[in-house]
Amino acid sequence: LTAPRILRPKPLTATAFARYGDVIEADDAKRRLINEGRTIRYHDLARIDTSGDEGRVCVSIFRSTPPAYPLTLRVMENHPVASQAHIPLSGRPFLVVVAPRGRFDAGALEAFIAGPSQGVNYHKGVWHHYNLALGGVSDFLVIDREGRGDNLEEVTLDPAHPIVLSPEAV
Amino acid sequence: LTAPRILRPKPLTATAFARYGDVIEADDAKRRLINEGRTIRYHDLARIDTSGDEGRVCVSIFRSTPPAYPLTLRVMENHPVASQAHIPLSGRPFLVVVAPRGRFDAGALEAFIAGPSQGVNYHKGVWHHYNLALGGVSDFLVIDREGRGDNLEEVTLDPAHPIVLSPEAV
Numbered sequence: 001l002t003a004p005r006i007l008r009p010k011p012l013t014a015t016a017f018a019r020y021g022d023v024i025e026a027d028d029a030k031r032r033l034i035n036e037g038r039t040i041r042y043h044d045l046a047r048i049d050t051s052g053d054e055g056r057v058c059v060s061i062f063r064s065t066p067p068a069y070p071l072t073l074r075v076m077e078n079h080p081v082a083s084q085a086h087i088p089l090s091g092r093p094f095l096v097v098v099a100p101r102g103r104f105d106a107g108a109l110e111a112f113i114a115g116p117s118q119g120v121n122y123h124k125g126v127w128h129h130y131n132l133a134l135g136g137v138s139d140f141l142v143i144d145r146e147g148r149g150d151n152l153e154e155v156t157l158d159p160a161h162p163i164v165l166s167p168e169a170v
Numbered sequence: 171l172t173a174p175r176i177l178r179p180k181p182l183t184a185t186a187f188a189r190y191g192d193v194i195e196a197d198d199a200k201r202r203l204i205n206e207g208r209t210i211r212y213h214d215l216a217r218i219d220t221s222g223d224e225g226r227v228c229v230s231i232f233r234s235t236p237p238a239y240p241l242t243l244r245v246m247e248n249h250p251v252a253s254q255a256h257i258p259l260s261g262r263p264f265l266v267v268v269a270p271r272g273r274f275d276a277g278a279l280e281a282f283i284a285g286p287s288q289g290v291n292y293h294k295g296v297w298h299h300y301n302l303a304l305g306g307v308s309d310f311l312v313i314d315r316e317g318r319g320d321n322l323e324e325v326t327l328d329p330a331h332p333i334v335l336s337p338e339a340v
Contacts, residue, residue: 035300061212130205
């Protein structure tokens, strides 16, 4: 058993997250004024990709209870056929743990802390931890895929080399 | 000029809204337990329909300033090619004004008050008012369509027969 590696979240930014997916947030570069001037539309913030293998878009609500932190990571997953977006509905931040698509590399794991007004859209095949609430039971809108075929791959992390997620930011 | 007709919102329920679209909310009939028991997934809550005429799903954020209420309705719209969903992100209720698809009938207008944990998904062709915030500037996640072709029809209401939306519920 090696000493645990401590994974601390970095602030979530579109640039830092670009290799994994989209950050869904009010981005002034994408603003349009509509509805007689009463609404700012921040337009087209995520690349939703659910049509492969005869899939369709599926909208769900996730109600997540935070795990006990620090959390020893046990399993990571990816969706090989579709993107998956999580947008917070409860005004609380949440944690995001990702690794690049392709062969899973535990050494490449990165953690981010998403603010209460930031969603994420994992692109197809990007390794991520399941939804990690912070600070209380939290609801999220999830935009993913429904359809035939297997859209879930999982890896179990090696318990001999523990990786521990701490909610304290870098 | 006739006396204004006052339109008051009814509470939003899936049953009352069924002819117009979906109510996106945590519905116990659709719950599944996932993520090692830490997440309740309320699964597949809206019929998103954006693929007609080579369209694709588009995710945006609307930041809406409430109009002054009572509000004399001036214009209604529908999207003939796609559905459009609005999910509140700011923990505030909002107002919804709709009329059945097909030839616009001002006499058939109905108003609903959506709670802070209720979204709506207008089905293709359903007449609706643009986003109506209540109680303060509010953000909404909007799931609609991007693509070629014209996806907006508007009607202007007859100013000689005013219809006035009051935020006070029935």
